[in-house]
Amino acid sequence: MALKFGExxxxxxxxxxxxxxxxxxxxxxxxARHRRAxxxxxxxxxxxxxxxxxxxxxxxTPLLYGFGLMVADTVNLFxxxxxxxxxxxxxxxxFGLVAFGWLLQQKPADPQALVIGTVVMLLPGTAxxxxxxxxxxxxxxxxxxxxxxxxxxxRDPNPAELKELRLADVVDEMAIAAGIPAxxxxxxxxxxxxxxxxxxxxxxxxxxxxxxxxxxxxxxELEGVLAHLIGSIANGDLRIAFRxxxxxxxxxxxxxxxxxxxxxxxxxxxxxxxxxxxxxxxAQGGAQEAAAVSDLLTRSVAxxxxxxxxxxxxxxxxxxRSIAEFLLFPIFLxxxxxxxxxxxFSGVVLGPTVALLWRTREYLADSMAVQLTRNPDALASALQxxxxxxxxxxxxxxxxxxxxxxxxxxxxxxxxxxSSRQKAVFAQAWAASAPEGSKLATGSxxxxxxxxxxxxxxxxxxxxxxxxxxxxxxxxxxxxxxLAATMPDPADLAAARQGDLEAxxxxxxxxxxxSSTPGQHKDHEDSSSGGSTVSLIGFHPSLKRRLKRLARMGxxxxxxxxxxxxxxxxxxxxxxxxPLFLLLAGMFLLLIAVMVVSSLGFLVIWLAIIHKLxxxxxxx
Amino acid sequence: MSISPGIFGLIIAAAVVVWIIAAFNGxxxxxxxxxxxxxxxxxxxxxxxxxxxxxxxxxxxxxxHERSVLESVTQARAQAVAAGENVQSRIAxxxxxxxxxxxxxxxxxxxxxxxxxxxxxxxxxxxxxxENRIAFARQFYNDEVMKFNTAQGTFPRNLIAAPLxxxxxxxxxxxxxxxxxxxxxxxxxxx
Numbered sequence: 001m002a003l004k005f006g007e008x009x010x011x012x013x014x015x016x017x018x019x020x021x022x023x024x025x026x027x028x029x030x031x032a033r034h035r036r037a038x039x040x041x042x043x044x045x046x047x048x049x050x051x052x053x054x055x056x057x058x059x060x061t062p063l064l065y066g067f068g069l070m071v072a073d074t075v076n077l078f079x080x081x082x083x084x085x086x087x088x089x090x091x092x093x094x095f096g097l098v099a100f101g102w103l104l105q106q107k108p109a110d111p112q113a114l115v116i117g118t119v120v121m122l123l124p125g126t127a128x129x130x131x132x133x134x135x136x137x138x139x140x141x142x143x144x145x146x147x148x149x150x151x152x153x154x155r156d157p158n159p160a161e162l163k164e165l166r167l168a169d170v171v172d173e174m175a176i177a178a179g180i181p182a183x184x185x186x187x188x189x190x191x192x193x194x195x196x197x198x199x200x201x202x203x204x205x206x207x208x209x210x211x212x213x214x215x216x217x218x219x220x221e222l223e224g225v226l227a228h229l230i231g232s233i234a235n236g237d238l239r240i241a242f243r244x245x246x247x248x249x250x251x252x253x254x255x256x257x258x259x260x261x262x263x264x265x266x267x268x269x270x271x272x273x274x275x276x277x278x279x280x281x282x283a284q285g286g287a288q289e290a291a292a293v294s295d296l297l298t299r300s301v302a303x304x305x306x307x308x309x310x311x312x313x314x315x316x317x318x319x320x321r322s323i324a325e326f327l328l329f330p331i332f333l334x335x336x337x338x339x340x341x342x343x344x345f346s347g348v349v350l351g352p353t354v355a356l357l358w359r360t361r362e363y364l365a366d367s368m369a370v371q372l373t374r375n376p377d378a379l380a381s382a383l384q385x386x387x388x389x390x391x392x393x394x395x396x397x398x399x400x401x402x403x404x405x406x407x408x409x410x411x412x413x414x415x416x417x418x419s420s421r422q423k424a425v426f427a428q429a430w431a432a433s434a435p436e437g438s439k440l441a442t443g444s445x446x447x448x449x450x451x452x453x454x455x456x457x458x459x460x461x462x463x464x465x466x467x468x469x470x471x472x473x474x475x476x477x478x479x480x481x482x483l484a485a486t487m488p489d490p491a492d493l494a495a496a497r498q499g500d501l502e503a504x505x506x507x508x509x510x511x512x513x514x515s516s517t518p519g520q521h522k523d524h525e526d527s528s529s530g531g532s533t534v535s536l537i538g539f540h541p542s543l544k545r546r547l548k549r550l551a552r553m554g555x556x557x558x559x560x561x562x563x564x565x566x567x568x569x570x571x572x573x574x575x576x577x578x579p580l581f582l583l584l585a586g587m588f589l590l591l592i593a594v595m596v597v598s599s600l601g602f603l604v605i606w607l608a609i610i611h612k613l614x615x616x617x618x619x620x
Numbered sequence: 621m622s623i624s625p626g627i628f629g630l631i632i633a634a635a636v637v638v639w640i641i642a643a644f645n646g647x648x649x650x651x652x653x654x655x656x657x658x659x660x661x662x663x664x665x666x667x668x669x670x671x672x673x674x675x676x677x678x679x680x681x682x683x684x685h686e687r688s689v690l691e692s693v694t695q696a697r698a699q700a701v702a703a704g705e706n707v708q709s710r711i712a713x714x715x716x717x718x719x720x721x722x723x724x725x726x727x728x729x730x731x732x733x734x735x736x737x738x739x740x741x742x743x744x745x746x747x748x749x750x751e752n753r754i755a756f757a758r759q760f761y762n763d764e765v766m767k768f769n770t771a772q773g774t775f776p777r778n779l780i781a782a783p784l785x786x787x788x789x790x791x792x793x794x795x796x797x798x799x800x801x802x803x804x805x806x807x808x809x810x811x
Contacts, residue, residue, distance in 0.1 A: 162741055169749035176660060177756035179653070179764070374759070 041240060041357045045247045048350050049133040050126050052251055055338040057125025059258065064124045069611070090611070132257075133250040139276070140246065141200065154186035154208065167214045167222065171207060174226045177372040178234040183207045193217070193389045197229045197238065205233045212389070217382060224369055224379030225386075231368025237361050244354050251346045258338050344589075359541045366546055367553060376555035380547055387543045432475050643777050647786050650768040654789050657761035661792070664753045665700075665714055671750060672697045672721075675743050679724075682734045689720075689727050696720040721747070758792045765789045 072081060157164035168185060175182035183197070183205040193212040199205035207229055214222060232238075253273070259266035370376045454465045547555070623631075676690055683690065700713040725744075734740055769788045772781040 162745060165742060166745055166749075169745065169752075173749060173752045173756050176664070176753050177760055179657065179660075179760050371763075372756075 041354070042243065044353060044357065045133075045243050046130075048247050048345075049130045049250060052254060052342060052345065053126030053129025054122055055125070055341045056129055056254060056258075057122045058338060059335075060124040060128055061121055129250065129254065132253055133246065136246050136249050136253060137243075139273075140242070140249070154188050157185050157187055163214045166219060167209065170219065170222050170226050171230070174223065174230040174372055177227070178230050178368075180230065180234050183230065183233060185209065187211060193386060195225055195229055197233055199233075199238055200242065201238060202233050202236075205238060216389075217385065218378075220373075220375060220378035221382035221385065223373050224375065224382045227369035227372040228365045228379060231372055232361065232365035235361070235364060235368060237365065240361060241358075244358065247350065247354070248346065251342055251350075255339055255342055258335055362541055363546070363549055366550060370550070370553045376550045376553045380550045380555040383543060383546055383550075428479065432479075640780055643780060644784060647768075647771060647777065647781060647784070650764070650771055651786065651789075654761070654764045654768050657757070657764045661754065661757040661761055664750065664757045665710075668717070668747075668750045668754065669697060669701050671743075671746055672717075675747060678740055678743055679728065679734065682731055683727070686727050689724050693717075693720045693724050718751070721751075762791045765791050 072085065075081065157168045159165050159168065164187065167187075171185050172182045180202040183199070183202075184207070186206055186208045188208060188210050190210045191212065193210055193216060195207065195209045195213055197205055197207055207226070213225065217225070256266045256269045260270055366379065369379045373379070454468050672693065676694055680690060696713070696717040700710070700717045703710040703713040728734055771777055772786050772788060
């Protein structure tokens with residue numbers, strides 16, 4: 001335990017149990033176990049890149065084949081190629097027929113040739129996918145992870161203020177204990193208590209901390225939290241987090257590439273990436289731009305059928321349009337097959353696996369924290385406090401896995417969706433408080449749009465918007481005082497964004513008051529937030545599990561014993577829904593398989609057509 | 621296809637050489653980390669030396685009757701600064717300084733009006749932090765020494781460690797007045 005002076009007033013009363021010697025090997029063992037998991041992660045990312053390329057082959061292979069034939073033809077004009085070459089090209093085109101014959105009609109075929117043929121067919125797609133993965137790694141390498149957080153109003157800690165000085169000191173101390181250079185500290189005046197690390201490596205890492213964290217936590221607990229963060233920096237978690245996001249970004253890039261002939265949105269995304277990659281702007285702007293671009297990519301993994309839908313629009317159809325659609329139908333189908341399989345793969349297979357592996361890093365960071373501070377109790381109590389507080393950080397959602405606990409979805413300052421009655425009351429207040437002579441929006445959707453834009457303007461500091469919101473708030477207070485009390489004062493929201501501490505404190509008070517049952521969040525498995533909506537399982541382990549591991553390392557935590565009912569319920573639901581889910585997954589896979597096979601069929605036809613065209617036009 | 625015994629032996633020998641090189645490099649880097657950690661303790665100790673005069677000045681006005689305590693702190697600091705390169709005497713001087721500071725803070729508890737002064741609170745925070753930093757630097761040094769010694773002592777690296785000139789490093793023991801000082805192998809030249 002480190003020597004500490006002047007801490008007598010702050011230490012919680014502890015029994016003699018505090019001084020029982022603990023087995024120091026246990027956290028080292030835990031670390032060894034968790035470190036092995038990281039090699040699996042890199043391997044998994046590479047495998048994922050390869051698998052993602054398989055559906056891509058549907059598009060790439062025929063293109064490559066056609067291109068190859070064109071090149072060969074041009075070369076042939078200058079120096080004739082041997083007939084064996086053309087025979088090979090023939091074989092490739094016929095491969096599909098041979099494979100189908102073997103599959104469906106049991107015609108005999110050489111297995112070795114089949115395997116080689118399949119590999120050759122799929123290779124262009126997988127090679128392209130792996131190349132894109134490496135390219136993304138290189139392009140976004142400099143920006144690292146968490147660039148989006150740079151957009152938040154962060155400031156340096158003020159050394160003239162005692163609590164902020166204490167924070168800077170604790171960061172330095174933990175950096176010394178971990179043997180890395182001290183990371184730069186960024187303070188954010190958000191209403192929730194939370195902390196995260198961003199950056200690319202221990203040399204340029206930054207620690208992002210929200211103000212309530214240093215206000216409400218004791219020095220020991222603050223030490224525990226920072227030891228967790230700095231421990232994760234020292235373990236290279238930034239690089240790993242970057243690899244994880246890179247895989248998802250590759251997926252998004254593939255989807256964008258495939259979509260680009262059909263949709264202008266995908267083309268815009270690709271243009272932005274290109275612009276960022278080629279025209280390297282200086283550090284700060286570059287990191288934010290990188291964050292914006294990678295955000296676009298991770299979002300595009302979700303099923304975005306807008307572009308396709310527009311093309312299939314059954315409005316006025318001209319004759320040529322119908323013909324074009326008929327001819328291009330196999331391409332649409334191929335496109336859809338690829339997107340479907342990518343979406344399924346990233347959401348159901350890749351996402352949860354990565355999330356589970358990332359949790360291992362969280363456990364490792366916890367055990368590093370114990371190693372650095374030799375004080376598991378501090379981290380345990382800090383985690384409990386953080387979990388009860390639900391530290392919300394605006395726009396933190398997309399980088400959620402970097403935070404110490406789930407930052408939630410950001411801009412809301414209340415918890416839970418308002419009921420329809422509440423919405424109606426609020427709409428009434430909004431309409432009633434509209435300034436004289438302005439056009440009243442009709443219909444709930446229009447009202448909502450108006451409210452959202454006013455809200456945004458108010459957050460940015462627009463005085464008129466703030467006044468409008470305040471008028472609405474006052475009217476609401478007259479109609480329904482109870483509801484108005486649960487809503488934050490709009491002026492506070494804007495002031496908090498500018499860094500006004502009292503406003504932040506008032507917001508927190510409102511929030512804590514309106515979240516009626518903080519207990520319901522305690523052992524809740526986090527299932528979604530921001531950028532990790534691509535996965536069904538959250539990136540953060542549940543509080544109970546973390547506390548259990550900390551208890552093994554010597555923390556004195558009170559694990560709730562009354563769980564016998566809980567596992568029965570879990571068992572029941574698993575038995576009930578497990579097979580159902582498997583059935584659904586199976587059906588979905590079957591659907592994808594059918595689409596892939598039918599697309600392969602079209603692929604074969606395309607290859608045959610291209611081949612025929614060449615034999616006809618080049619005449620050999 | 622069979623490899624002739626000569627080629628086979630050559631491959632084995634090459635593998636062993638590669639392993640020896642890798643193990644040697646690993647041990648060298650561990651040793652450097654130990655030396656780095658030792659230097660870090662130095663840095664924190666010097667930082668403490670720089671902070672003490674400020675602290676003594678800020679409390680002197682409030683604690684007229686505790687001149688002896690303040691004197692002992694100032695004297696201990698002077699001795700620590702003048703301790704020179706000898707490791708044992710430095711460790712001894714620093715621990716005398718630590719206990720003098722401890723006494724000072726125990727005495728400060730009797731002056732509640734001092735604790736309310738914002739300036740003093742910040743200085744107190746600074747000194748708490750300095751003591752923590754020294755403690756954490758020592759902890760880090762000990763952790764690195766443990767890793768270094770483990771690497772040297774486990775099979776198969778223990779076969780090559782001694783012949784290649786690596787010696788186990790000594791951990792940083794808190795030497796109070798009643799303890800014997802550690803051996804000279806703490807000297808950085810032997811590391």
